[in-house]
Amino acid sequence: PGTSEQEHVVKAAAGITFSLFLTNTGKVLVKGLQDKKITHISCGQQHSIAIDEQGIIYVWGYNGYCRLGLGNQQDVLTPKVVPQFAGPQDMLMGAMIAAGPSNSVVVDRQGMYWMAGKWKNTGDGSGGQPYSNFRYMQDIMSVACFLSFMTQAEVLLRACKMKFVACGGVTHWALAPDEEDSGVMTVCWGQNAANGELGLGPDEVKSSTKPMRNVPLIGIDVFAIAPGQNTTFFLVHPNEKYSDLPRHPAELDAPDLCVVCNAEHGEDDAPLECEKCDRPYHLGCLSPPLTAVPDGEWFCPECTHNPGAPVGHDEPAPLPAVAQPKPKARSRKREEDVEDDEEDEQTSRKRKAPAKKAAASKRKK
Ligand SMILES: [Zn+2]
Ligand SMILES: [Zn+2]
Known part of the structure; x- marks a missing residue:
């Protein structure tokens, strides 16, 4: 080039x-x-x-x-x-x-x-x-x-x-x-x-x-x-x-706690999970912070910065804990999680942005 x-x-x-x-x-x-x-x-x-x-x-x-x-x-x-x-x-x-x-x-x-x-x-x-x-x-x-x-x-x-x-x-x-x-x-x-x-x-x-x-x-x-x-x-x-669609690898080894603060903020502030690497981020721990769960798919800053990078490699060293993690507590269920009754606690503690409805709106009436 x-x-x-x-x-x-x-x-x-x-x-x-x-x-x-x-x-x-x-x-x-x-x-x-x-x-x-x-x-x-x-x-x-x-x-x-x-x-x-x-x-x-x-x-x-x-x-x-x-x-x-x-x-x-x-x-x-x-x-x-x-x-x-x-x-x-x-x-x-x-x-x-x-x-x-x-x-x-x-x-x-x-x-x-x-x-x-x-x-x-x-x-x-x-x-x-x-x-x-x-x-x-x-x-x-x-x-x-x-x-x-x-x-x-x-x-x-x-x-x-x-x-x-x-x-x-x-x-x-x-x-x-x-x-x-x-x-x-x-x-x-x-x-x-x-x-x-x-x-x-x-x-x-x-x-x-x-x-x-x-x-x-x-x-x-x-x-x-x-x-x-x-x-x-x-x-x-x-x-x-x-x-x-099924994803490969199906399971990613992602940390349970927000990768920025490494702490729990309680059930009202469950971390947002990256669509690609599964790593969790609190809305407020992002820079700039988000005030609401974004529409559509959300990708973490690292995946956005380097979209072609493979996941699950070169994990950065874990950040020092800034607060003692509280005991795990099941979060309030979000509306879109209702069907996922069999999810274990760890999965349901994190949240994903609702998928885009753009495809549906394009459909011919
Ligand atoms: Zn955080
Ligand atoms: Zn990511």
């Missing part, structure tokens, strides 16, 4: 034996792209795809299975424009790109999803044959556009807008707007996914040749996905549903 005046790398992508870097000024050091202002790059195992600020798509590299979407299998040694997305129709120019091992994906400016190359081995639809040109994927559009109150005709007419696309070793992912749940729908599919990389749940199918809605992620506000060869990572905005 450099200063704002200096050119610096903002994106990197890698295939099996090569890598690409994109700088903040839109440069990719590949012959043929020097004078283009590139906005995104993506690499498959042996091919690459890039998009410039005008929405023009460039492809190059190994072209087996027509993965470059140019209608043939000839390898391309310097970046070539994909004529399909080169205009003049503005809405059919590119908006997003993704490369899979042997396929390429373009999302056009209408949010339509186009696929080229080999993305499955057998089955209906393409019959396992690769797409030699970028083809509009009706399947994914109908999954992503479907809302329970819509008729089929409305589904087809509805203008879908893919917000994000990614391809992994055998998986394909897309995020589309969803008016019903968290505001985002996670769509996935992949033939021969055998390791749970689609994340459909322990009792569900592991692999799917047809795009389907990822049910366990309904209500989870996913905004980016990094699918690998056998694993998938999701970046999400925290919300109520996210807080309900």
Whole structure:
């Protein structure tokens, strides 16, 4: 990273034996792209795809299975424009790109999803044959556009807008707007996914040749996905549903007493517990102090300061006690704790901020 005046790398992508870097000024050091202002790059195992600020798509590299979407299998040694997305129709120019091992994906400016190359081995639809040109994927559009109150005709007419696309070793992912749940729908599919990389749940199918809605992620506000060869990572905005997911590690070794004063303030001033590290803080011991339990998730100063740090390591030395801890007393139950009757004393003495209701208010009435 450099200063704002200096050119610096903002994106990197890698295939099996090569890598690409994109700088903040839109440069990719590949012959043929020097004078283009590139906005995104993506690499498959042996091919690459890039998009410039005008929405023009460039492809190059190994072209087996027509993965470059140019209608043939000839390898391309310097970046070539994909004529399909080169205009003049503005809405059919590119908006997003993704490369899979042997396929390429373009999302056009209408949010339509186009696929080229080999993305499955057998089955209906393409019959396992690769797409030699970028083809509009009706399947994914109908999954992503479907809302329970819509008729089929409305589904087809509805203008879908893919917000994000990614391809992994055998998986394909897309995020589309969803008016019903968290505001985002996670769509996935992949033939021969055998390791749970689609994340459909322990009792569900592991692999799917047809795009389907990822049910366990309904209500989870996913905004980016990094699918690998056998694993998938999701970046999400925290919300109520996210807080309900099982957490790993399930139990954290957190102190019982406020980490600032190391004392009990009585049941009316139970400490607030950090959503990430579980360490308790009195409202008044924070700097600046809080006067009320905050809405939504609350993270302690340390976790806020260093959000990427692992929890449960490098615990600071315990602060000297400033007062003799009083014997443990069960605190007055808070309204949201009513269901948690089986909690032990230690847990119920601490309190968590009520989860955000933002997701609920976004729901379509
Ligand atoms: Zn305290
Ligand atoms: Zn914390």
